[in-house]
Amino acid sequence: MSNSMYDSQLLSIPFYQSHWYMLPFVGDNYESPEHKKLLLVGESHYMPKGAVVHHNDNLWYDGSLNLSDDEVRYCNTRGARDYKSGRFGKNIDRAIREVFPVVGENAFVEMASCNYFLRPADYRRSFKHICTDRDCDEAVRVFYAILEILKPDVIVFTSRFAFNHAEWIDFPKNFNCGLWVYAEKHHMNYVFTEHPSCSWWNRVAKVKTGSSDDYFHGLTSRQFFVESLRKNWLNVK
Template sequence: MYSNTHYENYPNLKPWVGSKYGQGRTKKLLVIGESHYLPKGSTSSLNIEKWYSNNQNDLTDTEKSWINTSGIIKKNIPTNFPKKSHWIYRNVAKEINEAFFGYTNSADILDHVAFMNYFQRPAENEGDSIKVHSLDLKMSEAIVTDVIKTLSPDLVVFCSAKAGEYGAKVVRNLGLECVVAPHPSSQWWNREAKKYGGLGREVIPKFLVKRKWSELA
């Protein structure tokens, strides 16, 4: 499916693709976050070159679970992501769901989208933002390009200002429309800013309504 070897080395990093992605009356939507991070005390992602040359067999079972994008989403949809560390999914789903389907459990909206992280190496410290290096940028651009060619999204939204800073131009160079929102766990999610044209949490639903992501708006 994907042509990059990075996903062969780290299959847990493959994007989540909802069972209803691009089906029915919705366009194909790819949501891009920032990065995973590993448990406190882990050193597996500190050596950048080693991270990209190794594979997930070198990780502990706990570390593997922390970077399992699809596993995290699938496990937590029924309970709407109760852990604060997973509220990126919860908060994004809430805003999209309110603008469109109106599911009782807003997390069910994730069945209609694909999700990946832009950076393909976990952040250095638990709960922190990744310190971006040139190799991260090279790998991220190649892998996001591969994912977009494979999943053929119609629209892309970034739920991380840092991911969007580097990734928006990659997406637009591929001929796709995208928008950049602040990270859902940052202070800007619930604050107004001129660059967002209102509250940070309004950026994604406004974009999707305007681009008619679903007929159910």
């Protein structure tokens, strides 16, 4: 199901040479005449309950840690655990099918997916509880490299924390421009939603951002996600 066409380029990113199990997922139909290229960006993986191997950020990025098979499985971006089971995968799958007639059992075949932060969080916790400056710098540099390789037309962040960091903090700090400047230059459209596995996915939330007093325009995150894809992802004939 994962498109290996991009693997040699993605493996040129130093982080993935030591953390191969976190390679972005690229669906077989990521490039399609029926829709544009969609990149779904989550917040982070998380470790199994009780795991502490990831707590030292320097050791994590140096690639010198030995992870158990279970810990690798929890961090495997292309693993079946992420896209064929669980509330996150099921809610995204249902939403995609409202927009596009997916052929097959899994709508992720139509998109690419990665997490913004590269070090996993503690078991079922937000990454914000352990986030360091190095995490942010590593995240945005690898994210930039991913964008340069995959060249998505549409980006959907499913984490407000990751979205805010990329847009307002990490891009300006590391590249002297906001994410919106890069996106405009490369003709990319990007939005964020609340996390698909949390209760706010199906609830109306009035969220203020730098450009809007009501970012979701009175819609739930699911509705906003669907409408954004209808407007920006599909190739209208």
